Amino acid sequence: MGHHMNILILGSGGREHSLAWAVKQNPKCDRLIVAPGNAGIADIAECADINILDGDAVATFAEENAISFVIIGPEAPLAAGVADRLRAAGLLVFGPSQAAAQLEASKSFTKAICDAAGAPTAAYAHFTDGDAARTYIRAQGAPIVVKADGLAAGKGVIVAMTEAEALAAIDDMFDGSFGDAGAEVVIEEFMEGEEASFFVLCDGKTILPVGTAQDHKRAYDGDTGPNTGGMGAYSPAPVMTDAVTQKALDEIIRPTMDEMTKRGTPFQGVLFVGLMIKDGQPRLVEYNVRFGDPECQCLMMRLGGQILDLLEACARGRLSDVAVNWADDHALSVVMAAKGYPGAYEKGTVIKGLDALPENSFNMVFHAGTAEKHGQIVAIGGRVLNITARGATLAEAHKNAYAMAQAVDWEQGFYRSDIGWRAL
Numbered sequence: 367m368g369h370h371m372n373i374l375i376l377g378s379g380g381r382e383h384s385l386a387w388a389v390k391q392n393p394k395c396d397r398l399i400v401a402p403g404n405a406g407i408a409d410i411a412e413c414a415d416i417n418i419l420d421g422d423a424v425a426t427f428a429e430e431n432a433i434s435f436v437i438i439g440p441e442a443p444l445a446a447g448v449a450d451r452l453r454a455a456g457l458l459v460f461g462p463s464q465a466a467a468q469l470e471a472s473k474s475f476t477k478a479i480c481d482a483a484g485a486p487t488a489a490y491a492h493f494t495d496g497d498a499a500r501t502y503i504r505a506q507g508a509p510i511v512v513k514a515d516g517l518a519a520g521k522g523v524i525v526a527m528t529e530a531e532a533l534a535a536i537d538d539m540f541d542g543s544f545g546d547a548g549a550e551v552v553i554e555e556f557m558e559g560e561e562a563s564f565f566v567l568c569d570g571k572t573i574l575p576v577g578t579a580q581d582h583k584r585a586y587d588g589d590t591g592p593n594t595g596g597m598g599a600y601s602p603a604p605v606m607t608d609a610v611t612q613k614a615l616d617e618i619i620r621p622t623m624d625e626m627t628k629r630g631t632p633f634q635g636v637l638f639v640g641l642m643i644k645d646g647q648p649r650l651v652e653y654n655v656r657f658g659d660p661e662c663q664c665l666m667m668r669l670g671g672q673i674l675d676l677l678e679a680c681a682r683g684r685l686s687d688v689a690v691n692w693a694d695d696h697a698l699s700v701v702m703a704a705k706g707y708p709g710a711y712e713k714g715t716v717i718k719g720l721d722a723l724p725e726n727s728f729n730m731v732f733h734a735g736t737a738e739k740h741g742q743i744v745a746i747g748g749r750v751l752n753i754t755a756r757g758a759t760l761a762e763a764h765k766n767a768y769a770m771a772q773a774v775d776w777e778q779g780f781y782r783s784d785i786g787w788r789a790l
Contacts, residue, residue: 372397372432373674375411376418376448377439380701380734380752381659383407384666385439387730391671399431405743406733418443421451428457436460437677441656444635445471460681462655465631469622469653473515473552476653483621487650488554496540499551503532506553514539515550523593525556559644560788561651562603563661564614566639567676568623570632572685573615576676577668578606579661580788585708587784594708595749598785600698600760601664605643614641614648622653634680663732663752664697670727698763698786699754700771701734702779707748712778717743717750719775728756729766731774750779760789 371394375386383406389395390410401424403413416427419442428436436452438444438461447464468475474492479485488511493499503510512535514522522539526532532553539551563581567574579601585591606614619639626633638654638661657665666673672691679688704711720743723731732754735747751774755766764786771781 369394370396371434371674371678373399373435373437374424374428374431374433375400375437375439376424376443378402378404378407379439379659380732380749381657381662382439383732383734384663384730384752384754385437385657385673386411387732388666388670388673389437389677391727392674393671395674397431399433401427404733405736405738406731408738418448419446421446421448424448425452425455425457428452429455434458435678435681438635439656441467441470441654444655449635458678458681460635460677462633462635463631466626466633466635467655469626469633469637470655473513473652474550477552479622479625480650483618483625485618485621485650486647488557490552490554492550492552494550496536499536499540499553500533502553503529503536506555508532509556511554511556512536512539513552513554515552525593557642557644557649557651559642559649560605562606562641562643563599563658564606564611564619564639564641565657565661565665566615566619566637567680567685568633568635568637569680569683569685570627570634571683573619573623574676574680574685574688574690575611575615576636576690577601577665578603578611579658579664580605581658581661582782582785585703585782587782592708594703596658596660597701597703597782598699599658599661599664600696600763600786600789601661601668602696604789606641607646610643610646610648613646614639618648618650634683636680659734660699660701660749660752660754663699663754667697667699667730667754667756668693668695695756695758696760696763697754697756698760698767699732699752700767700781700785701749702751702753702771702774702776702781703749704735704745704747705778705780711748713746714739715745715776715778717745717774717776717779719773723770723773729770730754731770745776745778750776753781760786764790
């Protein structure tokens with residue numbers, strides 16, 4: 367495979383910072399540009415201010431900068447068909463087509479695929495009408511899960527423990543609090559068990575597992591408070607034993623990939639498989655078509671520079687030529703968020719103390735929602751820093767990550783003190 371590559375990564379979060387950090391360790395990486403990037407990414411790569419939802423703009427930029435490989439980080443450009451536009455321009459791209467990205471962009475599409483593939487998942491019903499949805503909820507009872515059908519930035523899911531909560535969610539969605547995403551809803555049975563994230567690369571033919579992780583969705587310690595985009599993660603997830611992993615591949619992932627190929631929309635990219643595991647049996651919660659955030663940060667910490675070879679092989683349809691070189695290690699990432707997140711929070715507060723923190727292959731602060739103003743790092747998002755450490759054991763990774771978190775001087779920030787508690 368080609369040497370000396372000019373690489374463009376699309377995105378601006380902690381996921382993209384960790385991807386850039388890992389890709390840069392590979393000697394094949396010549397020039398690295400991230401668009402639009404953030405203050406942390408600017409330390410290790412060039413940042414370019416382009417609209418990543420505009421395929422024409424990205425293609426023009428790639429041409430002007432002799433880009434040899436584009437890695438698409440977030441789901442929005444994938445759902446907007448940016449990968450298709452770049453491929454049409456003759457570029458090598460990591461990330462699925464718009465048609466294949468429906469596995470994340472449409473809950474009802476995924477349910478139809480699972481039905482066809484016989485993949486074990488929650489019983490569900492799809493509604494475009496509020497009254498019909500309410501009738502179904504009254505018949506099913508609670509607990510029950512209500513989801514906006516489209517992309518709602520990880521926030522369009524309500525796990526209703528009472529019927530009243532579920533009915534209120536329906537009112538919300540059909541009254542438009544989730545924009546266009548809520549004009550259709552999927553209502554699912556509530557699945558009990560332990561959740562895990564399983565990441566596989568697919569090139570349309572070959573499936574290559576690249577790691578497991580467990581994410582912490584609730585804002586506060588003890589898994590309490592509102593749902594967020596993720597307050598921390600660790601990898602690997604002990605619940606993903608060899609047997610559970612094999613079942614997930616055989617019963618869920620391979621049948622899904624075969625069904626996508628059969629429909630003429632083969633999947634190329636990373637498939638993030640959200641699983642619920644009970645009594646050793648995995649069931650599908652959801653698919654995402656990009657790396658999870660903050661799970662990606664843990665995976666990149668563990669994989670390092672080899673990720674570029676893996677992503678390139680995937681994009682070229684040559685996954686069968688590569689293998690993952692696993693270390694027997696653990697990684698843990700703690701999210702520092704702005705106080706008030708996932709609700710309203712203050713923007714522009716100054717973060718100090720980052721210069722004093724170690725940055726090496728065992729300890730990294732990945733930036734998620736930062737910018738640089740007058741030589742200072744300021745918080746501009748809800749999830750702001752991903753403090754990530756690797757260790758021989760999960761306990762060691764935990765100790766290292768929290769030592770760094772405590773050294774950050776940012777009184778407007780908060781973080782959970784119990785990431786990894788299920789495994790520890």
